Amino acid sequence: MFDIPGPLGTLVNFLTIALGFGSIIFIHELGHFVAAKWAGIRVLAFSIGFGNVLVSYRKGMGLCKGSSEPQYRKLIYGAGDDAHQEISPTEYRLSMLPLGGYVKMLGQEDINPEATSDAPDSYQNCPVGKRMVVICAGVVMNLIMAAVLFITVFMVGLKSFPAEIGYVGLDSPAANAVALTPNIEDGLLRGDRILSINSKSVHSFEDILPEIAMASKGKPTLIVIERDGVDSPIEFNATPIESPQSGLLDLGISPSVSTMLKEAPEGTRPIWDMGSAQFGMDGLEPGDRFVSVNGQAIDSPFDIVDIAEQSNGQPITIQIERQDSKIFIDHTINQVPGLQVDLVKVGDQVQGTRHLLGLAGVLMVNPYASQEDTKQGLHPGDIFAQIANVQYPSMSEGIVAIRAHKGKSLDIVMLRKDDIGQYQRVKITVDVTPAGTIGFYQATTATHTNLISKPGVFQRAVAGDDAEKTESIELPASTLIEYAGSRITMVGDYPTRTLRDVHLGLLIASDMAYQEGNESFAIPVTIQLPLPVQPDGSIPTTTTDWTLTRADIDAVRELGWTLPGSIAMVDMFAYAQIIDKADGPVDAINRGFGKSRRVMMQTYITFLRLFEGSVKVEHLKGPVGIAHLGTQIASQGWVWVLFFMALISINLAVINFLPLPIVDGGQFLMLVYEWVRGKPVPIVFQNVVTMAGLLMIGTIFLYVTFNDVKALFGV
Secondary structure (H helix, E strand, O other): OOOOOHHHHHHHHHHHHHHHHHHHHHHHHHHHHHHHHHHOOOEEEEEEEEEEEEEEEEOOOEEEEOOOHHHHHHHHOOOOHHHHHHOOOOEEEEEEEEEEEEEEEOOEOOOOOOOOOOOOOOOOOOOHHHHHHHHHHHHHHHHHHHHHHHHHHHHHOEEEOOOEEEEEOOOOOOOOOEEOOOOOOOOOOOOOEEEEEOOEEOOOHHHHHHHHHOOOOOOOEEEEEEOOOOOOOEEEEEOOEEOOOOOOEEOOEEEOEEEEEOOOOOOOHHHHHHHHHHOOOOOOOOOOEEEEEOOEEOOOHHHHHHHHHOOOOOOEEEEEEOOOOOOEEEEEEOOEEOOEEEEEEEOOEEEEEEEEOOEOOOEEEOOOOOHHHOOOOOOOOOEEEEEOOEEOOOHHHHHHHHHOOOOOEEEEEEEEEOOOOOEEEEEEEEEOOOOOOOOOOEEEHHHOOOEEOOOOEEEEEEEOOOEEEEEEEOOHHHHOOOOOOEEEEEEOOEEOOOHHHHHHHHHHHHHHHHHOOOOEEEEEEEEEOOOOOOOOOOOOEEEEEEEEEHHHHHHHHHHOEEOOOHHHHHHHEEEOOEEEOOOOHHHHHHHHHHHHHHHHHHHHHHHHHHHHOOOOHHHOOOHHHHHHHHHHHHOOOHHHHHHHHHHHHHHHHHHHOOOOOOOHHHHHHHHHHHHHHOOOOOHHHHHHHHHHHHHHHHHHHHHHHHHHHHHHOOO
16 A cells, blocks of 8 residues: 555555555444444444453543443432433543444343343333344445445446456367357357456446356356447357365456566565576566567567467567667567476376477476576586485476475485586485475476486366266387486487477477378487496496377477477466546446346355356455455555455355344344344353354354465465
């Protein structure tokens, strides 16, 4: 919220969010207080904050340090009605922890149903209808507060992502969406602007994700989009599936991305430089805007990928506009032979990896990282020769091996270049954090050396009914590489220095036989084995024929050429943004009430999806998670703080009015029972359900807080 760097800024943002939470609870309790006064119920205390009372005020007694309750009881003890008229029974308190507040009414305590009173102005002696109003008043005030905040937000304008598709995942629900409009092909496209989901209007990308996550599991979702070149809106049916990353229902789309390189937040410039270097964009600056590629104007960084795919491996020239100087710069990116991307299974974990017919690199410290970002004696470019008892691990194997030693010391052996560029073995001991990290940015040798890990068990994604599933696939590398740490030095007559060179070697060695229509290829491959140097100074080497099918060669040929990092380079660009603002006061009111209604319904649907299983308890956030998220949101400005507070206010209202013991909804149900039966719920039953409610809410609170803390520390 305030542009204050470092820990002080985080503290200020946290205090801002804490004050906002306190205001929401205060407004809630203010609703109960005003309604209780209207109903004629004696209010004993109205407190701003919790804990010990710092200062209090009571009409007839004035200001008092601490609570005036002891003096008040002495004054009215044995006194007549006149004393009651001169001194107010209500004490207004300022308590030590100013995070919200509470109302204390005569004869009403949520956690003590036996605290009743026979006094004529007690809670019990108030008509049931008025007590219902008192119970509902806190929730109503929260809803009013949220609506006012949303109206304010949409009057000012909220910086958001446009409701435009920036990327459609391969074989995703969006890519497989069925067109309901005649003469339109199936599948959502990059650049489509989403107008509504299940008849609910969409104004920004932030509206899309919760609507999809709250969709009915396994059922088609109606999506209406606007597309350039098509005069009228287009309707699609898409069935969301569970995302492996979030565990929520997902379409497989991402927001639109601008052509401007994103800014590097304070303290992250070395990371930014590392990313730009490995994507062939070294020398460029944050804020640089890509204008054209090979003379063609572009609207998205994905256009760069598309144009590169059509250039048959030739370098591409990008025209850059530098923000601070308004000058144009030509920058060249050399393309590289493509690699396959699949999942590899190590133990119970499945992770994405780049490979070529099952050949994968060895885990290494990212060579583009700075030494300052590499910890515990590791150096940029170091190759992991051994982690515990795992020799030359792939990225997946290495990560699993490190995580297996969480909170312990770990012996590792690295291959490190000396002053003349020769690799030497270096033994070091590192401490693994509770989160399973040792302090380095990951890479593999695939694009840097010809070192190969032992082929693993690869998985390929297959579409399931309600989640992305995988199946094992057999790849040819398992028949070629016997020892982890082997080096492929030659494919046919083509020398190879990296795994990308193996790609070229296979195409060259198989070209003539492929053109002749052969179905099988025996390609000689020279492999340097990971064995000690012989007495004569030679390194054990073997040459073997690698038998591949035409389908294998087709898979390599289809990879073609690509940009360094390919699609991953898009992460270097800033998301496109808009100001989501109402057209006027009337529209702001409509948007405000509409947003309040939508968030309220989404909160109720969340509980329904919990029972269905498409939303899990792990997805919920408790106070720690909300505070952490709020602190991050506060750094985006005060408008986002108001928006976040409106969301929390509605969620508090909904949760408070659930039919659960000890919250307002449970109290309201007991009043309904009393209204129907003409007598209150038995005290014994109230005690039982109150304790059950406390136990249930306490258990959920501890569980979500545990998950929040785990997420906060990356465990």
